[in-house]
Amino acid sequence: MANNFSIAIHGGAGTILRSTMTPELQTQYEAGLRDALDTGYNILASGGSSLDAVEAAVVKLEDFPLFNAGKGAVFNNVGGHEMDAAIMSGKGLEAGAACGISHVKNPVKLARAIMDHSEHVILCGAGAEQFARTQNLAFEDDAYFYMEQRYQQWQEALKEDKVQLDHSDKKFGTVGAVAFDLQGNLAAATSTGGMTNKKFGRIGDSPVPGAGTYANNSTCAISCTGHGELFLRCVVAYDISCLMEYKGLSLKEACDVVVYDKLVKIGGEGGLIAIDKLGNIEMPFNSDGMYRACRNSAGRNEISIYRE
Amino acid sequence: MANNFSIAIHGGAGTILRSTMTPELQTQYEAGLRDALDTGYNILASGGSSLDAVEAAVVKLEDFPLFNAGKGAVFNNVGGHEMDAAIMSGKGLEAGAACGISHVKNPVKLARAIMDHSEHVILCGAGAEQFARTQNLAFEDDAYFYMEQRYQQWQEALKEDKVQLDHSDKKFGTVGAVAFDLQGNLAAATSTGGMTNKKFGRIGDSPVPGAGTYANNSTCAISCTGHGELFLRCVVAYDISCLMEYKGLSLKEACDVVVYDKLVKIGGEGGLIAIDKLGNIEMPFNSDGMYRACRNSAGRNEISIYRE
Numbered sequence: 001m002a003n004n005f006s007i008a009i010h011g012g013a014g015t016i017l018r019s020t021m022t023p024e025l026q027t028q029y030e031a032g033l034r035d036a037l038d039t040g041y042n043i044l045a046s047g048g049s050s051l052d053a054v055e056a057a058v059v060k061l062e063d064f065p066l067f068n069a070g071k072g073a074v075f076n077n078v079g080g081h082e083m084d085a086a087i088m089s090g091k092g093l094e095a096g097a098a099c100g101i102s103h104v105k106n107p108v109k110l111a112r113a114i115m116d117h118s119e120h121v122i123l124c125g126a127g128a129e130q131f132a133r134t135q136n137l138a139f140e141d142d143a144y145f146y147m148e149q150r151y152q153q154w155q156e157a158l159k160e161d162k163v164q165l166d167h168s169d170k171k172f173g174t175v176g177a178v179a180f181d182l183q184g185n186l187a188a189a190t191s192t193g194g195m196t197n198k199k200f201g202r203i204g205d206s207p208v209p210g211a212g213t214y215a216n217n218s219t220c221a222i223s224c225t226g227h228g229e230l231f232l233r234c235v236v237a238y239d240i241s242c243l244m245e246y247k248g249l250s251l252k253e254a255c256d257v258v259v260y261d262k263l264v265k266i267g268g269e270g271g272l273i274a275i276d277k278l279g280n281i282e283m284p285f286n287s288d289g290m291y292r293a294c295r296n297s298a299g300r301n302e303i304s305i306y307r308e
Numbered sequence: 309m310a311n312n313f314s315i316a317i318h319g320g321a322g323t324i325l326r327s328t329m330t331p332e333l334q335t336q337y338e339a340g341l342r343d344a345l346d347t348g349y350n351i352l353a354s355g356g357s358s359l360d361a362v363e364a365a366v367v368k369l370e371d372f373p374l375f376n377a378g379k380g381a382v383f384n385n386v387g388g389h390e391m392d393a394a395i396m397s398g399k400g401l402e403a404g405a406a407c408g409i410s411h412v413k414n415p416v417k418l419a420r421a422i423m424d425h426s427e428h429v430i431l432c433g434a435g436a437e438q439f440a441r442t443q444n445l446a447f448e449d450d451a452y453f454y455m456e457q458r459y460q461q462w463q464e465a466l467k468e469d470k471v472q473l474d475h476s477d478k479k480f481g482t483v484g485a486v487a488f489d490l491q492g493n494l495a496a497a498t499s500t501g502g503m504t505n506k507k508f509g510r511i512g513d514s515p516v517p518g519a520g521t522y523a524n525n526s527t528c529a530i531s532c533t534g535h536g537e538l539f540l541r542c543v544v545a546y547d548i549s550c551l552m553e554y555k556g557l558s559l560k561e562a563c564d565v566v567v568y569d570k571l572v573k574i575g576g577e578g579g580l581i582a583i584d585k586l587g588n589i590e591m592p593f594n595s596d597g598m599y600r601a602c603r604n605s606a607g608r609n610e611i612s613i614y615r616e
Contacts (some may be wrong), residue, residue: 118508124510131508143564202428
């Protein structure tokens with residue numbers, strides 16, 4: 001049992017600058033983050049589990065059209081939406097993940113169903129969608145995922161034959177949540193719509209336990225957002241856990257080593273949200289900005305976008 | 309530069325008992341292991357890279373019909389073959405992986421092409437096959453992958469509506485190789501045909517950098533075989549690397565902690581092959597047997613199947 005609880009969420013990192021944001025848009029982003037944060041916080045405050053809190057917060061972020069996950073997922077190379085999500089429980093190291101799925105309204109709910117009701121950890125593509133149907137999860141048609149702005153982004157990417165990461169407007173569209181509950185359990189969840197114009201069934205770090213998503217009651221819970229290939233090669237989330245468990249670093253020290261040193265050296269732009277087994281929160285990033293928010297039972301309550 | 313070199317390979321772990329093996333079959337398995345081992349060894353002996361050695365050894369294991377990878381891949385739930393593979397270079401932490409692919413003759417070659425010629429780490433399904441065509445990799449039709457014994461295994465699994473892991477004849481069909489070359493570079497590769505009667509596009513640990521496959525010149529190279537879901541949740545390969553780097557354990561000590569303690573506690577049956585940055589070899593497993601072999605420049609040259 002713990003005598004405190006906390007939650008942190010993110011809506012992606014990247015080149016997010018005050019100079020290119022309108023006050024109206026900023027208000028919308030902040031409202032989306034606030035809604036997701038409070039949804040998760042209220043579950044924790046009423047004694048709910050960290051797993052339920054991160055799932056509910058990520059559902060809100062997936063339903064919010066401005067973040068690249070669920071409803072707001074970007075267009076892939078053939079004009080569809082291919083999404084990935086993962087969830088992990090720090091109590092027993094249970095994990096569930098779905099990759100390359102289309103038309104599933106809330107990919108994080110599918111990840112949770114895979115964790116709770118399948119004998120597997122990662123399910124992929126049509127097979128994952130088939131499993132989602134056995135779980136009576138909601139499906140949506142292409143119209144639900146259509147957004148004019150995303151369509152224009154795709155058309156521009158198509159013209160240049162580039163994926164989003166090559167654009168000057170570099171954003172790593174991912175959402176995620178980590179939480180620590182009154183039972184002392186940690187949990188993490190991540191969801192993404194991938195990269196605009198992505199090809200070849202590319203999978204990033206988001207749905208990979210240990211890379212983009214990880215939770216372990218003996219150390220921490222982590223959800224990442226950034227250049228997925230480099231986060232995969234660095235096994236970022238589990239690296240932070242190992243630096244704490246094997247080297248005795250604090251959560252902040254471990255985050256600093258990974259985000260500001262190891263990832264920077266390999267060219268890995270992005271950030272992450274993290275909570276340790278005492279409920280401490282860290283939200284480090286080495287990019288210009290990261291949509292982020294956190295709230296705990298001691299009264300901390302923040303929403304931020306830019307570096308300063 | 310190093311003044312020695314070494315290689316280790318595996319053809320899967322599980323319930324492999326002397327009592328259920330015929331002398332003829334054992335001779336065939338040993339010949340398959342010998343061929344792959346010597347192929348990799350000869351590349352290292354002539355000054356070739358550990359990456360080329362592990363790729364060539366795994367190609368041999370994929371082409372050998374008795375191992376569950378490439379030609380010998382088991383049937384999935386709809387009578388097809390869905391394969392996964394990964395390769396990783398310890399020098400720069402480069403990695404490539406393919407999941408859920410069909411008809412690609414040598415999945416490890418696709419993993420290598422993804423590492424060398426794409427901007428991504430993991431490609432999945434039809435997209436991965438499409439990328440394979442751009443690289444002019446060999447494709448084979450269903451007849452190439454058809455084996456009477458695998459078909460009968462599938463028919464029996466279908467009757468019981470079980471995946472292979474539920475069978476009393478528990479085998480974790482995977483092949484892999486790790487190597488240390490005269491330039492001092494480590495590399496690892498893993499390839500699998502998955503589980504008989506597998507459904508829902510399940511992905512195990514094999515193609516996941518950090519879980520079933522990992523290489524890092526500052527610690528070790530690892531290729532795993534076992535109950536993939538548990539190896540994923542334990543991030544097995546990177547855990548061994550972290551125990552060495554952050555806790556100062558030797559390769560043998562780190563392998564012992566993970567294979568005989570952590571995995572056993574969570575019910576994770578299987579094993580792995582490992583080489584550290586000095587060329588030391590370990591081949592631990594907690595199951596009844598593991599098809600395995602190793603050879604180094606100091607004259608060690610072993611092929612083994614059973615526990616004793």
